[in-house]
Amino acid sequence: MKTIAIIGAGLGGLSASIKLASNGYNVHVFEKNAHTGGKMMPIDMGSYHFDFGPNTMTMPEVFDRVFEEANLNPRDFFDWTRIDQHTRNVDYNGESFMMSTNQEEMVDELSKLDPYAADHYNAYLEEIERLYLLSKNSFFPRMFTSPGDYLSPGLFNAVLRVRPLEKMNHFHERFFKHPLLLKAFNRYSTYIGSSPYLSPATFAMIGYLEMVQGVYYVKGGNTKIAEGLERAAKQLGVTFHLNTQVKQVHIEGKKATKVETVDGFVLPVDQVVINGDLLQSYPALVNEKHRPSMRNKKIESSSPSISAFVIMAGLSTRLQNLCHHQVYFSRDYTEEFETLFDGKWSLDPTIYISNSSYTDPSVSPDGDNLFILVNAPPLSGNNTISEEEYKTIIYDKLEAHGLPIREYIVEEKIVGPNEIKDRFHAFKGALYGISSNSLKNSFLRPSNQSKDIANLFFAGGSTHPGGGSPMVVISGKNVAEKIIERDAVK
Ligand SMILES: Cc1cc2nc3c(=O)[nH]c(=O)nc-3n(C[C@H](O)[C@H](O)[C@H](O)COP(=O)(O)OP(=O)(O)OC[C@H]3O[C@@H](n4cnc5c(N)ncnc54)[C@H](O)[C@@H]3O)c2cc1C
Structure with a gap:
């Protein structure tokens, strides 16, 4: 054996x-x-369970x-458990929309913000399905052991057809005009630890996983x-x-x-x-x-991918205006990514909150279990902000959105790039390597x-x-x- x-x-x-x-x-x-x-990684504090990661x-x-x-x-x-209405997206000015895998509901939501997007949503879905199927059939199942592997005629052809030269943001601009919609769909680049203004449109196919599957x-x-x-x-x-x-x-x-x-x-x-x-x-x-x-x-x-700054907060209450997944966007998304890839902390960060107790109260019977995640720069000499300072920026921003988290905290834990590096042996604290x-x-x-x-x-x-x-x-x-x-x- x-x-x-x-x-x-x-x-x-x-x-x-x-x-x-x-x-x-x-x-x-x-x-x-x-x-x-x-x-x-499971994090359990008192009666609160958190899914780190x-x-x-x-x-x-x-x-x-x-x-x-x-x-x-x-x-x-x-x-x-499938969550159909899955992510509420909220802009800095309070405008919001809910993402859903139900196409009719999505078109309704889009038409309130952006009639152009509502008209083009079907075309968007067709294009991301094409990108997804090409990737699924040509890239996911293979092991690539050398650049030569890309030179097989079938594969080379597939690479050319997944829009490798277009940037993700440019791709999304063809289907969405409203700034909040662009931010919400561009956020998929962070799933691979990258910037929507630099990463190829190929990765827009991540939208297919959430909006269709x-x-x-x-x-x-x-x-x-x-x-x-x-x-x-x-x-x-x-x-x-x-x-x-x-x-x-x-x-x-x-x-x-x-x-x-x-x-x-x-x-x-x-x-x-x-x-x-x-x-x-x-x-x-x-x-x-x-x-x-x-x-x-x-x-x-x-060049490392982005890292993360995570607060896990167990609350003594269930806040009214939260669902399972929500994102509170920065005012200027372009600047936020420029700052991150310049190795610095954004002072107006986009904040993602997962509150899994909304779907499953058993994981946190006494109140919300908030997993609050902000993109962070990978470790470098420029990491100047303290965890307490950054936590204050995040809680202040959420308070302005009607989420007075500090008032209800029972349990709290912070995991930042240094701990990600040490705990998981991750290069410069980056989530996805290069x-x-x-x-x-x-x-x-x-x-x-x-x-x-x-x-x-x-x-x-x-x-x-x-x-x-x-x-x-x-x-x-x-x-x-x-x-x-x-x-x-x-
Ligand atoms: C904050 C955060 C949020 C995320 N959100 C999502 C999400 O919503 N959806 C999603 O799909 N993905 C998400 N991810 C990504 C996902 O968690 C990872 O891509 C995935 O879990 C990585 O798995 P892995 O097998 O590459 O290895 P890792 O999880 O990195 O595990 C590698 C293991 O190797 C161990 N190790 C390293 N060196 C040694 C050694 N010398 N000896 C013994 N052990 C060693 C480490 O301790 C570690 O446990 C998130 C990640 C993070 C950190």
């Missing part, structure tokens, strides 16, 4: 572990933290397939997904080493031979999958002389396989196909399938 070490129990590592174990591999997952799920779930079929392909029933592990929530909290994946993996025989940090991957003759933990445990291996953030983990675990294609200098010069602001970084994300070490693979949000939890699950599955396929032909 072949032995595989997976370093990191994030969603990518868990998905790879299930595929490999169900195909007869001896799988060991090493995780430095006490929980599995990585950034999908993924609050907006899309593509449920991707998660379900991990179980089904291992002959398990996903419904034995967790249940999805639907937004989902898991009863009891989205972290039930990670718990379910861990339970399934254990049923299939995966060994978990929690609270166990890997110190080094030993390389001999361009092959990974052993992994060694900080406690001195050594596991001889046939293959290794690094699920931790590639930019942080690869240099930390593999000596530079073994990775000429990925030297420290190249890693250091990478940003997708340039054409090269959008279409040539770091490969899922080391160019220098034959049996070393990468799965997770910092690699192909990209950030966002469904993509991460796909990357784990792709890597596992590649390992299985390679072993089958040996």
Whole structure:
């Protein structure tokens, strides 16, 4: 039986572990933290449960397939709830509209703000469906191991048809005129940690996931997904080493031979999958002389995606004007992104709030459980603002929108870029590794396989196909399938 070490129990590592174990591999997952799920992390304070990380779930079929392909029933592990009227978008001046997967409701909402958008909504849906289907068929299922992979005629053709040269904002301007609508749809670029003014229109297809396929929530909290994946993996025989940090991957003759933990445990291996953030983990675990294609200098010069500043606030009341997902936009969205990618904190940030107790009071029976998220710059020398100062800016702004959060706080916790970096070993605290602001970084994300070490693979949000939890699950599955396929032909 072949032995595989997976370093990191994030969603990518868990998905790879299930595929490999169900195909007869001896799988060991090493995780430095006490929980599995990585950034999908449960935070429980008093009677309040919070889902740190993924609050907006899309593509449920991707998660379900991990179980089904291992002959398990996903419904034995967790249940999805679909949220049709899913996100309230509020502008700085109080104007608002609700996003819905119901097309008629959407056209009604749009016509109140922007008759042009109402007239063009159908054309918008057709175009994002086209972008989504091209990506789904041509990019998601493949492992890209070199730029040459893009040169196959079919794939090259597909790249040209996903509007790689148009910017996301420009794409949206063709369908929406009202500034709030442009902000709301441009916000999808933040799902890949990038700017709508720099990232390619290809990523407008994220809108298809929310506006057509639907937004989902898991009863009891989205972290039930990670718990379910861990339970399934254990049923299939995966060994978990929690609270166990890997110190080094030993390389001999361009092959990974052993992994060694900080406690001195050594596991001889046939293959290794690094699920931790590639930019942080690869240099930390593999000596530079073994990775000429990925030297420290190249890693250091990478342009990181955005980070996050998160406040989790448990309240003693249920505020009247909140639903499950809502966004309070900045006045000048362009300036906000310029500030962020200049490495600075925006003083007028766009604020996202998830209040999952609106859908599921059982996760927080005594009042709202607010997950308040603001885009933050990745760590650099310019990170000058204190957590307390930034929290005040956020609470003041929400108070002006009729949300007097401070008056009702029972529990509170802040997680900023420094903690994201330390807790998840994330490069400069970035959520998704390299940003997708340039054409090269959008279409040539770091490969899922080391160019220098034959049996070393990468799965997770910092690699192909990209950030966002469904993509991460796909990357784990792709890597596992590649390992299985390679072993089958040996
Ligand atoms: C604030 C926030 C909000 C988000 N919102 C959403 C959302 O609404 N929807 C969505 O789909 N996605 C969202 N995401 C993104 C999503 O959480 C991630 O893309 C996904 O969870 C990443 O999974 P991963 O497998 O890449 O690895 P990670 O979650 O990064 O896990 C990697 C694991 O590797 C471990 N590790 C690293 N190095 C070592 C080592 N040497 N030894 C042992 N263990 C190690 C780390 O501790 C970590 O647990 C959000 C993320 C954040 C942070």
